[in-house]
Amino acid sequence: MDRILVTGGAGFIGSNFVHHLVARTDARITVLDKMTYAASREALAALPAERVSLVVGDIADAAVVDPLVAAADAVVHFAAESHNDNSLQDPSPFVQTNLVGTFTLLEAVRRHDVRYHHISTDEVYGDLELDDPARFTEATAYNPSSPYSSTKAGSDLLVRAWVRSFGVRATISNCSNNYGPWQHIEKFIPRQITNLIDGVRPRLYGAGLNVRDWIHAEDHSSAVLRILERGAIGETYLIGADGERNNLETVRLILRLMGHDENDFDHVNDRAGHDLRYAIDSTKLRTELGWAPSFQDFEAGMAATIDWYRANEAWWRPKKDAVEAAYLAKGQ
Numbered sequence: 001m002d003r004i005l006v007t008g009g010a011g012f013i014g015s016n017f018v019h020h021l022v023a024r025t026d027a028r029i030t031v032l033d034k035m036t037y038a039a040s041r042e043a044l045a046a047l048p049a050e051r052v053s054l055v056v057g058d059i060a061d062a063a064v065v066d067p068l069v070a071a072a073d074a075v076v077h078f079a080a081e082s083h084n085d086n087s088l089q090d091p092s093p094f095v096q097t098n099l100v101g102t103f104t105l106l107e108a109v110r111r112h113d114v115r116y117h118h119i120s121t122d123e124v125y126g127d128l129e130l131d132d133p134a135r136f137t138e139a140t141a142y143n144p145s146s147p148y149s150s151t152k153a154g155s156d157l158l159v160r161a162w163v164r165s166f167g168v169r170a171t172i173s174n175c176s177n178n179y180g181p182w183q184h185i186e187k188f189i190p191r192q193i194t195n196l197i198d199g200v201r202p203r204l205y206g207a208g209l210n211v212r213d214w215i216h217a218e219d220h221s222s223a224v225l226r227i228l229e230r231g232a233i234g235e236t237y238l239i240g241a242d243g244e245r246n247n248l249e250t251v252r253l254i255l256r257l258m259g260h261d262e263n264d265f266d267h268v269n270d271r272a273g274h275d276l277r278y279a280i281d282s283t284k285l286r287t288e289l290g291w292a293p294s295f296q297d298f299e300a301g302m303a304a305t306i307d308w309y310r311a312n313e314a315w316w317r318p319k320k321d322a323v324e325a326a327y328l329a330k331g332q
């Protein structure tokens with residue numbers, strides 16, 4: 001695979017994956033990104049121009065997508081509207097990008113017989129009870145809760161249909177919650193870190209007992225590359241690093257690492273339809289493809305992430321007021 005098209009490569013995880021490809025392969029990479037509010041050119045700025053080029057365009061625009069797919073050996077599809085809270089305010093761009101955009105890419109890879117990897121989320125499986133010992137596996141039934149997760153679930157089902165009906169050479173991965181550098185400050189962990197830098201108390205939805213299964217974005221990238229290189233066509237792989245903890249524990253860890261009392265946070269309005277718990281069983285990926293995560297010390301990963309947000313205030317500062325104003329208007 002000499003030429004790889006990465007959609008959403010200017011976003012949080014997509015940009016991490018582009019860095020990963022540059023470091024671990026000889027591929028030339030084209031990023032196709034609409035440069036929405038969630039994208040950053042800065043995340044790609046350090047990369048060599050002879051290896052990485054950026055095309056600004058919409059994955060739902062077939063005229064843009066078709067020649068880029070025709071020129072690629074593989075497509076890795078990260079582009080999405082990615083934030084649950086935004087999907088509750090206005091589902092429309094989620095339907096357009098996550099469903100129509102994926103459909104547009106699938107039609108192009110079908111036309112040109114190009115290998116395709118589809119990035120998805122564990123949220124397609126809905127949620128688990130807090131006291132349920134089970135974790136999600138590749139056999140868990142789809143049961144999404146939000147406009148975001150239902151459009152991601154729909155996009156996965158389109159991929160499965162294009163594999164079965166048209167013989168598209170695709171794989172799918174469903175990953176748990178990512179953290180690390182370049183994550184938009186609308187998301188839970190960077191929102192609390194940047195609040196504390198601003199002297200504002202962290203804000204926990206509801207009681208804070210909801211469990212998320214955290215993985216470092218770098219481990220997500222290494223798993224995706226492994227699946228791209230060795231995954232079996234038509235298969236789904238769950239990606240997770242055994243990182244379950246509830247939001248209350250995560251907020252307390254951030255407070256402690258940033259030198260505050262662990263109780264210096266506020267409970268705010270809960271999210272509508274808030275999923276209780278996500279948990280990934282990644283046995284298939286580990287045993288069949290020999291993948292293992294590198295970042296297993298969540299506290300060390302969090303400390304490095306805090307350092308990164310402290311050092312990169314110029315990147316997030318211009319976004320902060322608008323993000324907080326939108327949350328405060330909802331009592332969050």
Ligand code: NAD
Pocket residue numbers: 007008009010011012013014032033034035036037038039040057058059060077078079080081082083097101119120121122152174175176177178179184
């Ligand atoms: P992000 O919001 O940080 O980045 C999304 C990128 O997609 C942005 O650069 C944006 O400009 C681009 N984009 C949006 N609409 C587009 C369009 N119509 N055409 C072209 N580009 C468009 O998201 P992220 O957190 O990096 O997530 C990337 C992918 O990983 C998504 O598919 C998401 O569902 C999936 N995922 C995310 C997580 C997580 O914890 N963040 C976990 C599992 C899976």
Ligand code: TDX
Pocket residue numbers: 082083084085120121122123176177178186187188189191203204205206208210211212247271
């Ligand atoms: O201020 C907050 N306070 C709070 O308690 C915010 C922004 C969130 N939360 C809670 C809600 C969730 O239980 O923290 C948890 C994590 O919230 P998000 O960062 O919004 O992530 P989540 O909704 O779990 O979805 C994420 O993981 C799966 C990504 O945004 C998705 O793109 C991915 O598919």
